[in-house]
Amino acid sequence: MAIGSVQSQLESYLSLTMQRQTVLASNMANVDTPGYKTKDIDFQSEMARALAAPDGSTSEASPHAVTGLMERPDGNNVDIDRESVLMAETQLQYQLGTQLLKGNFHTLLAAINGGS
């Protein structure tokens, strides 16, 4: 597998993680908005879609409403604990992505320098 292919896959991964972070930030921002419903991105299917798409094409994931959360009397169903845990998870996923990309660049550099 070419090294560029891995890089573009990692790019899709980082892009999707970033979009999820935005959705989670939006959920947290609307923690006091009456009637607001929690949104999330289906990471697995969106990642599969991003990998199937041709190289270089960037697609925006579509967030969907999360079901099964307890609704407050004002119609809001944001669960702070859920959002906090997911945000920590997303942060670590992003870190994983950047570290892998970094390792990838190092591999490329080693090849350029002839392994020396």
Added chain:
Amino acid sequence: MGLFTALDISASALAAERQRSEIASSNLANVDTTRSSSGSGPYRRKEVVLQTAGTSFSSLLGASGSSGSSSAAVPVGGVELTRVVEDTSAAIRRYEPGHPDADKDGYVSYPSINPAQEMVDLMGSVRSYQLNATAVNASKQMIQQSIDLLKS
């Protein structure tokens, strides 16, 4: 759309929660105010109305943050304090004939503010502020990691 959008969204929540706590503080400060700024009657309890910016579902990630019906400052998916409404509930009347604002029967109208309710509201907004400040830090660290890709 990028990580800076996440920062902007969290920032919109910080601004809204700050204004909410300001309003709650204002209500607490004016718990005994018998003259409103408009000149008629006692101070009226104020309440904020929060609304999601760019409420259309598909526009949450579809728009790049600059377009949409919301104002330019608040990105789609953020929160907006759209207006401050006045509580229209009846004033509390206390018999104080010597008070300069007493009516002809000797009753003074005081705003119907429950300090406990305002304190709970204040605590709620402070906690929400902290939550969003944490989210800002999370997004900031992610941006920092992207920048760290440049130095190796």
